[in-house]
Amino acid sequence: MSQIITVDPVNRIEGHLKIQVEVENNKVVNAWTMGTLYRGLEQILRGRKAEDAVLISQRACGVCPIPYATAGSKAIEMAYGIDIPENARILRNIINGFQFLGSHILHFYHLVALDYVDPTAVAQYTGNDPELLDLKSLIQSGDTAPFTPRWDHDFRLPTDINIVATKHYIEAVRMYQRVGEAIALLGGKFPHVVGIVAGGMTPKVTPTLVTELIGYAKELKDFIDTKYVPDVLAVAPYYIDYGNIGVGPGNFLAYGAFEGADRDPYNGLLPRGVIMDGDINNVQEFDQSRIVEHVAYSYYQDGNPRHPGDGVTEPKFTGVPSDPRRGEKYSWLKAPRYNTKAMEVGPLARMLVRQDPNLLDLAAKLKIGPSVLARIAARALEAQLIANNILNWITELKPDGKVPCAQYKPGSGRGYGLDEAPRGAIGHWLEAEGGRITNYQMIIPTGWNASPRDITGQPGPYEIAMIGTEIKDLSRPIELTRIIRSYDPCIACAVHVVDLEKERIAAKFTIGC
């Protein structure tokens, strides 16, 4: 006898994501990922100046807007044939690099760690750290925000690790503030920036700017080297079973990011490439013409799978299925596929495409597969890699006091911008006529990972990762939230504009995740 269990919403801090699974004898036999919000930025952009896409598309997300601005600018630059100055390329690497660091730190400490770390252990703290003592008294007085509500079981760490990680949780908030300040130096403000434009970047590259950036980069690098990475390594052994839980489709996609002076996306810090069918040491070339998006199970007008360059966005809400097994449409996300396959994107995909030796060594040492733990570890090691390189990029800048931005004339053309956001591959496809947008399509990272089924019935990566999972306590399926959160879901960027019902708000609190 099978039963359906629902987790809604899945996310802490960000997001609007619901999952349903069918369970038989405590084992997941089927799974559905539902994006419960509609975005519609594509319609908003049509008819506007192409440059507006750089500003407006960022509004999809409040955590990672920088890659939206970057992908939008790249699409315009391709469509209009613009070559950006070298300082602009470097500044884009730096501002995106800071975005990755902020997002990865936020993800580990504030979105995912609370599934593993128990901050209420601070009640047993006996040391002299004033912040921990403050927190101890708050917890003892019963004020456990923002750590609760949660499912309070399966916490396995010894008290000292819980306390150290909680201390770093608080420091991580400050690191996130530093990231905001660094991004505001380059982008003018934070989180949504105005400093990235088609043609380049707008801040003048001065010696003062360089000095300030170095300060931020060093502070973040120090936190990552001495806290973030060690904390991940300290927690991992206690949850080693998660090294084989939540394995996805085995197909990985990275568009690549942080290009060098040769502007070759296959040769950047995070290179472009694909891995298919679990053959993780065989990195292949990527061909963007092999991307299509399906809508068979998505709330859009039915049609053949389309390449995003010719994509359409015609919403057609058909209701939330009373039972997901009925084969009805169930998500506001489309289902992107590469070479017909569901693809995992994100830090694990990028670090595997990079064949990053640190990650491969760690996976071999811990004997883990492309799992929950591997995703969390890949994110930390990627943050470390980027933090090391931001300092190099800053020293590459030529502080000539000029605004690094190319002049151009708006016109007509088609282009695409492929980049990486912290959560994975991000692509914008643009068609413009006389400087105005005639079509705009975005495939965002969580669109890949949280995609629903395609026309052949092939599930999306989250769905594949959940199927086969053993759930110990059906009333508190923490295994599922650990799987989904390991991908760092940000459904707020998958879809926007809200359709909230009272019942759903009530459910938000009663489920308490």
Next chain:
Amino acid sequence: MNNLSGKKPNEGAKEKVPILIVGIGNLLLKDDGFGIHAVRRIYELGVPEGVEVMDGGTSGLDLLTPFSRAKKVIVIDAVKGGGEPATVYRFSTDDVVFERMPVTSMHQLNLHEVIALARQTGNMPDEMIVYGIEPKAIELDLELSPELAAKLDKVCELVIQEAKQSIENG
């Protein structure tokens, strides 16, 4: 979210803004957007000398730095306090027991959690006052309920008055 400069937090009292007025809420969700309607109205009514006004939108963590840069923060938000729709509340965050703090949480990270984090990270201003209004309806709509719309000017005047008073009192 607007008005965040690249300045570091905790740079000392000299750098601090005397009064920061922050409207919080989702403009798309009818009465939840009250705080945003209010800061827009305050811009129209005129921002007093020494006061900064910010549309905090649905920002969560991003509010910490602006909080840390102000001596006093006045938050305007929809608050479920159990009163009739459009009931106006004013309270200091020091006077509210956190667990029972009646702030509605349509935001990704609600005010309760942001304040908890601000306290834990040393980003609280010296004083934080909340002007809340009981929502009537939180649903997809750009307009406030008539009962709340009728109170908009009054709440804005109270907030401006308190801001001016605080500046006069140093």
